[in-house]
Amino acid sequence: MRGMMDVDVGKLNQMLRFLQSCRRYSDEISADEDGREVCVAGWLHERRDLGGVLFSIIRDRGGIVQVTFRRETVGEEMIERARGVSRESVVAVIGVVKADRRAPRGFEIVPRTFEVLNEAAAELPLDATGKVHANLDTRLDARFMDLRSERVRNIFMVRAEVQRLAREFLNSRGFVEINTPKIVSTATEGGAALFPISYFEREAFLNQSPQLYKQMMMASGFDAVYEMGPIFRAEEHDTTRHLNEATSLDVEVAFADHEHVMSLLEDLVVFIYEGIAEYTERKKMDFRIEVPKKPFERITYDHAIELLSEHNIEMEWGDDFSTIAEKTLGEIIGAHYFITDWPCEIKPYYAMPAAAAGCDKDASSERCNAFDLMHPRLELASGSQRIHDYNLLRKNIEMRGLDPESFRFYLEAFRYGMPPHSGWGLGIERLLMTMLNVENIREVILFPRDRRRLVP
RNA sequence: GCCCGGGUGGUGUAGUGGCCUAUCAUGGAGCCCUGUCGAGGCUCCGACUCGGGUUCAAAUCCCGACCUGGGCGCCA
Numbered sequence: 001m002r003g004m005m006d007v008d009v010g011k012l013n014q015m016l017r018f019l020q021s022c023r024r025y026s027d028e029i030s031a032d033e034d035g036r037e038v039c040v041a042g043w044l045h046e047r048r049d050l051g052g053v054l055f056s057i058i059r060d061r062g063g064i065v066q067v068t069f070r071r072e073t074v075g076e077e078m079i080e081r082a083r084g085v086s087r088e089s090v091v092a093v094i095g096v097v098k099a100d101r102r103a104p105r106g107f108e109i110v111p112r113t114f115e116v117l118n119e120a121a122a123e124l125p126l127d128a129t130g131k132v133h134a135n136l137d138t139r140l141d142a143r144f145m146d147l148r149s150e151r152v153r154n155i156f157m158v159r160a161e162v163q164r165l166a167r168e169f170l171n172s173r174g175f176v177e178i179n180t181p182k183i184v185s186t187a188t189e190g191g192a193a194l195f196p197i198s199y200f201e202r203e204a205f206l207n208q209s210p211q212l213y214k215q216m217m218m219a220s221g222f223d224a225v226y227e228m229g230p231i232f233r234a235e236e237h238d239t240t241r242h243l244n245e246a247t248s249l250d251v252e253v254a255f256a257d258h259e260h261v262m263s264l265l266e267d268l269v270v271f272i273y274e275g276i277a278e279y280t281e282r283k284k285m286d287f288r289i290e291v292p293k294k295p296f297e298r299i300t301y302d303h304a305i306e307l308l309s310e311h312n313i314e315m316e317w318g319d320d321f322s323t324i325a326e327k328t329l330g331e332i333i334g335a336h337y338f339i340t341d342w343p344c345e346i347k348p349y350y351a352m353p354a355a356a357a358g359c360d361k362d363a364s365s366e367r368c369n370a371f372d373l374m375h376p377r378l379e380l381a382s383g384s385q386r387i388h389d390y391n392l393l394r395k396n397i398e399m400r401g402l403d404p405e406s407f408r409f410y411l412e413a414f415r416y417g418m419p420p421h422s423g424w425g426l427g428i429e430r431l432l433m434t435m436l437n438v439e440n441i442r443e444v445i446l447f448p449r450d451r452r453r454l455v456p
Numbered sequence: 457g458c459c460c461g462g463g464u465g466g467u468g469u470a471g472u473g474g475c476c477u478a479u480c481a482u483g484g485a486g487c488c489c490u491g492u493c494g495a496g497g498c499u500c501c502g503a504c505u506c507g508g509g510u511u512c513a514a515a516u517c518c519c520g521a522c523c524u525g526g527g528c529g530c531c532a
Contacts, residue, residue: 052490070490087483104493123466123484123502131494132468132482137524193531209532235531236457242531323528348532370532382532425532452524 015115019092025062031099031107038109040065041092041117043148044085046129054079055108058091059128059148066108067093073110081114088120088128088145136440143447143456154285155444158276159432163228165275166249169268175224175251180213182206182230186406193234195244206232209425212410214252215350215386218421219413226251228428238451240440241378243429245449251383252423257357258369258385261422262338265373265381266296269336269431276435287436296373297337304339307332318343330376337374344368349396352385352422356392373426375434383424390414 022039029038042060049055054069069079085091095111125142126134130149139146146152167177183199184207194205210227217225231248253261270292277289299307305315311332313325321329321339329337344353344366351368354360360367370384387393393414397404404411432444442448447456 046494048492048495050490050492050495051488053492054490055492055495057493066493068491072490100491102491102493125466127467127482129494134467135525138467211532233531237529237531239528240526320531350532384532 012117015092015117023092025060026058026065027062029065029097029107029109031097031105033097034099034107036097037094037112038097039092039094040109042090043128044087044089044091044120047083047085047087049083054082056082056085056091057104058093061153063150065105066103067095067111067114068098068103068108069111069114074114078111078114081116082111085116086120086122088124088148089116090118090120091116136442140442140448140453141456147446151286152443154280154283154287155432155436155438156446157283158280158285158287158436159428159444161276161279162272162428162432162435165272166228166268168275169271170226170251173224173264175226176222178214178217178222178225178227179229180207180210180227182232193236195232195234208233209248210250211348211350211425212407214250214423215421216410216413218252218254218388219416219418223254224252231425236451240442241430241433243441243445243448243450247428247445249426249428250423251425252421254419254421256422257420258340258352258371258383258422261383261385261424262298262340262371262373263295265383265424265426266294266336268426269373269380270294272431273435289435292336297333297335298340298371299333299337300341301339301343301367302341304329318345320346326374326378327376330374330378333374334376336376336380338371339374340371341367342370342372347384349400349402350384350386350393352387353392356387356389357385369422371424373424375430377434378430379427380430380434381424381426383422385420385422388414388418388420390418 019039019041023041024038026040026042029040040058040060042058045057045059045064047054047056052071056067056069057064058067069082071079092115093109093111094113095109097107098110099107124145126139126145128145128148130151147156171177183197183204185202185204194208197204197206209231210229214225214227226249228247228249231246233244233246235242235244251261251264253264273289273291277291280287280289302317304321305317308315308325308328311328313328315322315325341354342351344351347368347370351370353365354367354369355363355365357369359369368384371382372379373381387396390411394404394411397407429441429444432438433441436444438444442450
């Protein structure tokens with residue numbers, strides 16, 4: 001291999017090949033490497049010019065590292081060049097590690113070469129050092145720069161880790177990852193609003209949930225599947241906990257009842273929390289992760305109504321919980337919990353009635369084997385045992401005023417050997433925002449889509 | 457969809473009828489400074505969302521539009 005000093009930094013792609021071969025992130029370098037030559041590349045985070053000595057702070061994915069320019073070590077030409085570089089410009093440095101107690105991390109880099117790969121314009125749309133507060137709206141407009149700040153970068157590193165942990169957990173339990181269409185011909189469940197799109201000469205929609213497809217996979221013999229992907233809701237809600245494009249982790253398991261998938265969900269959530277607690281600790285991230293305790297409390301829908309009544313919140317049997325009711329229940333319980341045994345009428349048509357599953361001896365029971373996973377702040381997931389009987393499912397669709405013909409592709413799967421099955425869908429953004437104690441759901445998705453925002 | 461706020465330099469703010477050729481911080485341009493670590497000192501630069509109205513006088517009051525924050529509703 002050629003020595004570092006042989007690189008002709010004037011030739012861009014030679015420089016890039018060189019960076020590929022030896023570039024290191026700033027957190028990988030320490031004072032222990034005193035005297036060793038290293039190369040780093042990143043953004044000019046800050047510059048402190050003291051006249052005869054100039055400190056350039058370079059930031060990359062690993063954090064920050066100080067590069068020290070002194071007249072006697074780097075020469076007048078380089079120090080002048082370093083002085084003229086605007087903040088947030090992309091730079092590359094080859095230099096020698098010098099242990100020095102005066103330096104921020106106990107060492108600094110004395111540069112041999114200092115190259116500006118791309119100059120940043122002034123003034124910046126945001127302060128990437130975090131000294132000046134910016135509104136979320138301003139930050140999202142300049143999200144590429146917002147993502148350069150440590151806190152925001154950490155949120156998305158945690159998000160990636162959450163998704164990795166979810167896959168690790170489900171893969172280890174024998175689940176098969178699937179991908180289902182996001183462009184569909186019909187509403188999944190009839191209720192929520194859909195985004196219409198133009199599909200050649202026909203109208204189509206963005207899918208609001210993989211529900212129908214993951215159920216059809218149960219008839220395929222795949223037994224246990226999951227999908228992590230986007231879901232689209234055209235609801236005009238405008239809150240800190242709703243998105244029009246969100247990420248859902250959907251799971252479906254054959255030969256399993258709702259109790260089984262509730263335990264699975266509980267195990268998954270705790271597994272992710274434990275993994276993230278370890279991850280943020282190891283990466284020295286400034287988050288306090290409180291791992292929830294198993295088992296999560298299970299309260300029935302009826303019991304929830306009683307609890308609310310004791311706190312002077314009255315609701316009719318058959319109503320869904322209002323925002324204030326959800327928050328009050330959260331305060332009463334103070335931890336993750338399940339709400340179970342919901343009225344059929346406020347759950348989707350595919351939810352298994354308790355009577356049909358033999359869970360309720362009363363044949364006229366109006367309850368179903370559905371559940372919601374709640375965080376004290378908001379709903380995280382909902383699921384149920386599903387109806388696997390063709391005739392019952394078809395009857396339910398009709399009773400909701402939906403046209404069974406438009407569900408034909410789905411219903412067919414129930415006629416030729418559909419096993420009993422259960423599943424749930426978990427909102428990844430909601431899991432993240434509650435785990436990291438973030439107020440606004442937009443903080444935990446790179447480029448949020450909400451009622452007003454379509455760019456960037 | 458309903459209710460309540462807000463729109464002032466690149467960013468975050470102060471200012472609620474005349475004291476505003478508009479405050480402070482950050483930033484940008486420049487000068488000084490050999491150990492900064494939210495560096496420091498000095499000089500300069502840069503803004504009242506748009507349209508209409510009230511008034512002798514509007515950043516400030518009224519109306520409308522647009523943008524925006526929060527709460528509720530809606531939401532497998």
